[in-house]
């Protein structure tokens with residue numbers, strides 16, 4: 329999903345975060361893939377000159393309570 333403006337409640341992703349974490353295939357915080365992953369909100373990354381891309385991230389049980397926002 330590509331949007332031209334960032335919703336004010338969606339924080340930017342860490343610049344060094346792994347792409348698999350942005351794709352929701354691993355815990356956004358620790359990278360766990362063999363846990364029960366649950367939706368944990370969304371983050372944005374720059375896309376083009378002025379746009380942003382919104383990613384829906386997931387969290388493992390240990391980080392489930394560490395939602396963004």
Ligand SMILES: [Zn+2]
Pocket residue numbers: 355356357358359360387388389390391
């Ligand atoms: Zn985790």
